[in-house]
Amino acid sequence: xxxxxxxxxxxxxxxxxxxxxxxxxxxxxxxxxxxxxxxxxxxxxxxxxxxxxxxxxxxxxxxxxxxxxxxxxxxxxxxxxxxxxxxxxxxxxxxxxxxxxxxxxxxxxxxxxxxxxxxxxxxxxxxxxxxxxxxxxxxxxxxxx
Numbered sequence: 001x002x003x004x005x006x007x008x009x010x011x012x013x014x015x016x017x018x019x020x021x022x023x024x025x026x027x028x029x030x031x032x033x034x035x036x037x038x039x040x041x042x043x044x045x046x047x048x049x050x051x052x053x054x055x056x057x058x059x060x061x062x063x064x065x066x067x068x069x070x071x072x073x074x075x076x077x078x079x080x081x082x083x084x085x086x087x088x089x090x091x092x093x094x095x096x097x098x099x100x101x102x103x104x105x106x107x108x109x110x111x112x113x114x115x116x117x118x119x120x121x122x123x124x125x126x127x128x129x130x131x132x133x134x135x136x137x138x139x140x141x142x143x144x145x
Contacts, residue, residue, distance in 0.1 A: 001110070001140065002030045002032075003026060003030050003032045003109050003110040003140075004030075004032055004033065004109055005032060005033040005034075005035065005106065005107055005108045005109055005110070006023045006026060006027055006030075006032045006033070006034050006035070006108070006109075006110045006111075006112055007035050007036075007037065007099075007102065007103050007106070007108040007110070007111045007112070008020050008023045008034070008035070008036045008037075008111075008112050008113070009037055009038075009095075009099045009111065009113050009129070009133070010036050010037065010038045010057075010060075010061065010064070011038065011039070011057075011114075012038075012056060012057050012060045013114060013116060014114075015114025015115055015116050015144065015145070016113075016114040017114070018114055018144050018145070019112045019113055019114035019144040020036070020064055020067075020112075022112055022142070022144050023112040024067070024068060024071065024073060026110075026112070027073055027075075028071060028073065032110075033075075033076075034068070034073060034074075034075035034076075035075060035076045035077075035078070035102075035106065035108065036061065036064065036075055036076070036077045036078070037077075037078045037079075037080065037098075037099065037102055038057055038061065038077070038078075038079050038080070039079070039080040039081070039095055039098060040053060040054045040057065040079060040080070040081055057079075061077050064077075065077070078102070080098055080102075094132070095129055096129050096132035096133045096136060097136070099111065099113075099129075099133050099137075100133060100136045100137050100138075103137055103138070103139055104138060108139055109139045109140065110139060110140050110141075110142060111133060111137055111139060111140070111141045111142070112141075112142045112144060113129070113130045113133055113134075113141060113142070113143055113144070114130065114143075114144050114145075115128070115130045115143045115144065115145050116128075116130075130143045131143075
């Protein structure tokens with residue numbers, strides 16, 4: 001399959017870095033459009049934590065831009081704020097729903113997403129974003145380990 005528009009959901013993890021590298025190779029091969037989306041809680045018990053997370057994520061995305069520029073690839077990066085941590089206002093959309101919604105709204109035909117490899121209790125408690133995206137997405141999904 002030749003992808004025309006590749007989406008990378010990026011959370012700053014090493015799994016997301018591997019997914020970006022894979023998508024960058026595919027972009028070069030297929031001459032596809034590349035988009036990166038990231039999300040930051042809009043509220044938290046500690047505002048400092050949210051700001052630190054946002055700065056760290058922006059720094060990591062700048063590194064992705066530098067990496068892509070070295071091979072003459074440009075991409076669009078979008079940030080989303082979502083519900084955050086608050087018992088009073090639970091998120092209206094989950095992260096997998098945000099990813100699938102973005103893919104549908106932007107005619108993405110391939111999502112390349114990293115897998116953190118959660119197992120056992122952690123997987124039961126937190127779920128698997130990549131697994132849920134692969135089940136709900138209308139386009140193809142490549143999960144990179």
